[in-house]
Amino acid sequence: MEAYKVWVRKNRDLVRSLESLANGVTWILPERFANSEIAPEAVYALLGIVSSVNQHIIETPNDGHSLASKEQSIPWALVVSILKDVEAVVEVAAQHFVGDDRKWGFLAVTEAVKACVRLAAFRESGYRMLLQGGEVENEEEDVLEDNQGVKTNGVPVIYPVNGHSQNGHWITTDGPDGKPGIISKSLEGRAVAALNRFGQNAKMLSDPTWMSRLQPSPVPPVMEIEKPTFATIWSSKGVSGRLFMLGEAVHIFRPLVYVLLIRKFGIKSWTPWLVSLAVELTSLGIHSHATDLNHRAGKVHQLSSAERDELKRRKMMWALYVMRDPFFASYTRRHLEKAEKALNPVPLIGFITGKLVELLEGAQSRYTYTSGS
Numbered sequence: 309m310e311a312y313k314v315w316v317r318k319n320r321d322l323v324r325s326l327e328s329l330a331n332g333v334t335w336i337l338p339e340r341f342a343n344s345e346i347a348p349e350a351v352y353a354l355l356g357i358v359s360s361v362n363q364h365i366i367e368t369p370n371d372g373h374s375l376a377s378k379e380q381s382i383p384w385a386l387v388v389s390i391l392k393d394v395e396a397v398v399e400v401a402a403q404h405f406v407g408d409d410r411k412w413g414f415l416a417v418t419e420a421v422k423a424c425v426r427l428a429a430f431r432e433s434g435y436r437m438l439l440q441g442g443e444v445e446n447e448e449e450d451v452l453e454d455n456q457g458v459k460t461n462g463v464p465v466i467y468p469v470n471g472h473s474q475n476g477h478w479i480t481t482d483g484p485d486g487k488p489g490i491i492s493k494s495l496e497g498r499a500v501a502a503l504n505r506f507g508q509n510a511k512m513l514s515d516p517t518w519m520s521r522l523q524p525s526p527v528p529p530v531m532e533i534e535k536p537t538f539a540t541i542w543s544s545k546g547v548s549g550r551l552f553m554l555g556e557a558v559h560i561f562r563p564l565v566y567v568l569l570i571r572k573f574g575i576k577s578w579t580p581w582l583v584s585l586a587v588e589l590t591s592l593g594i595h596s597h598a599t600d601l602n603h604r605a606g607k608v609h610q611l612s613s614a615e616r617d618e619l620k621r622r623k624m625m626w627a628l629y630v631m632r633d634p635f636f637a638s639y640t641r642r643h644l645e646k647a648e649k650a651l652n653p654v655p656l657i658g659f660i661t662g663k664l665v666e667l668l669e670g671a672q673s674r675y676t677y678t679s680g681s
Contacts, residue, residue: 316365323366327359349400353393360389384429388442391422395678412571415678419564426560435553437615438560446614548598555594559622562587563678570677575633585629592622631668631676644668 316323334352364386395418402411429442436446565587569580611619630640648665652658 313365316362320366323362327355327362330355331359346397346400346404350397353397356393357390360386360393382428382432384425384432385443385445387425388422388429391418391425392441392443394418395422396674399674399678409574412567416564416567416571419567419678423561423564427557430556430560435556437552437556437611437618439614439618440621444614446612548601551594551598551601555591555598558587558594559591562591567678576637578634581629581632581635585626588622588626592619595619628676631672636672641669 331352334348334355364383368383395415398414398418399411402414406414426438426442430436430438433446439446562584566580566584569583570577573579629635644665648658648661651661
């Protein structure tokens, strides 16, 4: 396995090219969207799992110097990616063996597992926003700027024993002549600070008065940054932080609620469609209300660039609702058929349009209901 990891890291461009080629070929496999054909979907899912594992290997640092706070016993992002690929196979197999109506029970179980994994990833990340449904780790800290201009991430800061934190640096009391010294929190900054201190000590060796003051000092232990617990976040972030956590939890459980309602009312009912859309709007509304509360309290909750992009992505995923029944059967399909008939006489364009409509109808019946989170 280690040899395979080394090979993937050295040939990452080749690996990605092969994955793209293989995934593209699976879309044109015969009977890709046939109800009784499981093998093509299993092949596509297997390629997706291999791609996720390779991406995890590439993104995982291999120098052994990663911070203890970023170490995870379980790669939750990889687990979420694998579950999404497995879910497609579960759906096809359930549709083949038990039929369209009874397959939603199996999908509900799969969605429940995904929701539990996403909750675990949410907790592991320090209760930060999940990116792409938990498939991407959120390593950027959201910034909270109060009315004094002090920026924090809304979590109590853990200070070193012999100093405090100021403007993103550790302020220590062990500088030359007992004066405060500034040490950056990054590894590079600490290394430069250590070199500067070594140079100061070398100069002091020429002064006899300093010889008696030079005593071997023990190396301070490396302090691990503890991840905030649920109780810490709940008590430190106030009402706005609690609303943010509630909005994220609502977003995590939205697919499970949607599938359970489809299982109860059927795919042609408007109830699952409307409730799922309402849950999406509720999650976004809670996030917006949390930000407004910070503004009213004189604080500005600054999301990271990745989190802002995630909110935009979630809004774009609302477009999937036009591909979900009963909206698709009532409106979208009719417009697609009109476009296909209008462009069918045009050479090449008509052929491409027909294939595109065929792919959309095949993907609509299988992927749009459990996507978008």
